[in-house]
Amino acid sequence: MRRAALVTCAVLGLAAGGAHAGSYDDALAAASLGDARALASLLDRGIDPDTVDAQGNTLLILAAREGQRGAVDTLLARRVRIDYRNLAGDSALMLAVLRGHDDVARALLKAGAKVNHEGWAPLHYAAFEGREALVDALVAAGAEVNAPAPNQATALALAARNGHIGVVRRLLALPQTELNALTDTGLSADVWAERQGNTDIAALIRAERQRRGLPAPALRLRIE
Structure with missing residues (x-):
């Protein structure tokens, strides 16, 4: 207002x-x-x-x-x-x-x-659209990789959901990227990718989770 x-x-x-x-x-x-x-x-x-x-x-x-x-x-x-x-x-x-x-x-x-502020931020848009070069530029400029969008999706989740494997690879290469963050509907990046048919991306995320020795995130259900 x-x-x-x-x-x-x-x-x-x-x-x-x-x-x-x-x-x-x-x-x-x-x-x-x-x-x-x-x-x-x-x-x-x-x-x-x-x-x-x-x-x-x-x-x-x-x-x-x-x-x-x-x-x-x-x-x-x-x-x-x-x-x-x-x-x-x-x-x-x-x-x-x-x-x-x-x-x-x-x-x-x-x-x-x-590059960082509440709500949707430039990195979310870059990940959502698969802008690989801009993802690199934003990260280099200090973009917070794990900042949640309003739906709680991180850049990794948005790229995974939309099938942008190049962006996913870039984000997985960053040690600070959180692999187990959940959206507001309780979906991790790999589960969201799998539900969209992006099974190759889901496999990449799970392989990186295993490499880091992390457990899979606990399932979280939202009851309406």
């Missing part, structure tokens, strides 16, 4: 201030379409670099979501709020990762974008 109110105030304030509504729409379009020159001109004329649309997307989020590296660089040079999250809870880095815009994601990481 508070974020929605801030978004509304930002939009209304812009329309009532020095920059008119047409400039506001032009800035949103320039960020989304990657017209870095037009975007820079609008910013020089007074458009707030942290302008947001009705969904709480900043110019940076829009540019990152569409993979517009030039627009992203233009905005980063203006010291924008790099970690701002829209009404859905997504940051610029999260959406760049989700859509596989590697160069944009790396630019955001270099600029200091946060």
Whole structure:
């Protein structure tokens, strides 16, 4: 509710201030379409670099979501709020990762974008989509490998569930990766993988569990 109110105030304030509504729409379009020159001109004329649309997307989020590296660089040079999250809870880095815009994601990481926070985080998206190079980049940037998503799934569980064996191998190679974490429905990564037909991934996880000398996690049933 508070974020929605801030978004509304930002939009209304812009329309009532020095920059008119047409400039506001032009800035949103320039960020989304990657017209870095037009975007820079609008910013020089007074458009707030942290302008947001009705969904709480900043110019940076829009540019990152569409993979517009030039627009992203233009905005980063203006010291924008790099970690701002829209009404859905997504940051610029999260959406760049989700859509596989590697160069944009790396630019955001270099600029200091946060990799860890509550709820869904960039590593969850990278694992869910099977973005192997971005998993490596996020882990190198300090992403918490075992951080739970809202459904309590870790990156390993998400990759296992969706059949991304390359990501699973990368995560299993990390000694800190928890093998026995359970989702909110009581599923471990190997069981979730097996239920989705990814038996090769289930076998990999069980082999790594055996190599580490760990017992299988206790079955946890949720009674509705």
